[in-house]
Amino acid sequence: MNKRSHICLYLSLALLCAGGLQSCLDERTPRLPQLQAVLQHPCNNPSAELCRKKMLEHYTACRAGMEELNAYPYIPTLAFLAGVEHQGDAMLPVLQELAAAGADVFAVEESTGMSALHGAVFAGARETMQWLEQQGLSRTALDKLGRTLSMIAAMGGQLEMLKELTPASADLLVQDVMGQGLHLYAAQGGSLPCLEYLEERGLDVTVPGAKNGGSPLIAAAYSGSIPCVEFFLNKGIDIHVSFKDGVNALMYAAWGGQPEMLSYLMSKGMKADYLDKEGNSALHHAAFGGHVEVLKMLCEAGLDVNLANGSTKMTPLMISARRGYVSAVEYLLSQGADKNARDINGLTAADYAHLIDILTLLEQ
Numbered sequence: 001m002n003k004r005s006h007i008c009l010y011l012s013l014a015l016l017c018a019g020g021l022q023s024c025l026d027e028r029t030p031r032l033p034q035l036q037a038v039l040q041h042p043c044n045n046p047s048a049e050l051c052r053k054k055m056l057e058h059y060t061a062c063r064a065g066m067e068e069l070n071a072y073p074y075i076p077t078l079a080f081l082a083g084v085e086h087q088g089d090a091m092l093p094v095l096q097e098l099a100a101a102g103a104d105v106f107a108v109e110e111s112t113g114m115s116a117l118h119g120a121v122f123a124g125a126r127e128t129m130q131w132l133e134q135q136g137l138s139r140t141a142l143d144k145l146g147r148t149l150s151m152i153a154a155m156g157g158q159l160e161m162l163k164e165l166t167p168a169s170a171d172l173l174v175q176d177v178m179g180q181g182l183h184l185y186a187a188q189g190g191s192l193p194c195l196e197y198l199e200e201r202g203l204d205v206t207v208p209g210a211k212n213g214g215s216p217l218i219a220a221a222y223s224g225s226i227p228c229v230e231f232f233l234n235k236g237i238d239i240h241v242s243f244k245d246g247v248n249a250l251m252y253a254a255w256g257g258q259p260e261m262l263s264y265l266m267s268k269g270m271k272a273d274y275l276d277k278e279g280n281s282a283l284h285h286a287a288f289g290g291h292v293e294v295l296k297m298l299c300e301a302g303l304d305v306n307l308a309n310g311s312t313k314m315t316p317l318m319i320s321a322r323r324g325y326v327s328a329v330e331y332l333l334s335q336g337a338d339k340n341a342r343d344i345n346g347l348t349a350a351d352y353a354h355l356i357d358i359l360t361l362l363e364q
Helices: 033-039 046-063 074-084 088-100 116-123 126-134 149-155 159-165 169-173 182-188 192-200 216-223 226-233 249-256 259-267 282-289 292-300 316-323 326-334 356-363
Strands: none
Touching (some): 033 088, 074 126, 116 126, 116 149, 149 192, 159 192, 216 249, 226 259, 259 292, 282 292
């Protein structure tokens, strides 16, 4: 699997902050009470919360006459938000309100190219899916990574939708642009029922991604599903398997913020101080995900907080600063991370920081 491409659907959306709805707004954009209700309530999922803030910022600009409603893909983004927040068809009235106001039903999510149908499938929102098809959206739509609706169903653990979308044997053989099949998406989503269904249909669920050698065991480690990892171990997959770039299951669990999985893998003999082919440790990968609990585990395991990787000489601190993770930067500094260290281009963590809170920490 492509190291930075999948995952979980919302890790790829742009990170923007927003304030509250302005009290005095232009009337060029109609009032959308159901949308406003959604935008004013924080989300539980951090990635969904970032999307909510971005939508709130854009809608505020629309009401002030500074943006057009169709300049932002509200409908696909809200469809995915329903999935990430486990809300099923709860967003359907909001989507219908937006469509009536002129929002583009055929818009796709900015960074991935996913349609609202992808989101409806991920949410298990059957009524939403039917409504979107009535508007003209097609089940054959692919996103920028070549992901089918069936792949999204597998990743979302939506077994009944996966069954519906794979009526023929040929439907089980779809692959994305990286040569990843349905079983890799089921593993990434930590869905043992979907894996078992695919195996029952005759699919070999142990084969790696065709282009990058990504193992389904590594994908399962990212999801945090110990039962899925055990499922693959029982089929003979080596726990030390890695991508072609040397990234293994422990590193993927670190990136995915899965402390229980990390403990499990180490109990099975995986070494925390292993380096991938670019010289990154699991600490670098945890820093990329910004997971403080995992960073703490790895520091307690003795990993070097100031280790510079071999390709760019970046440290975990630089990575978290570049990604905008305030809590991760704060924790790494508390563990002795060198804020004056420079990468191969002579840049420090402060040079990478793009949030004022991080710059304040690094300038102390």
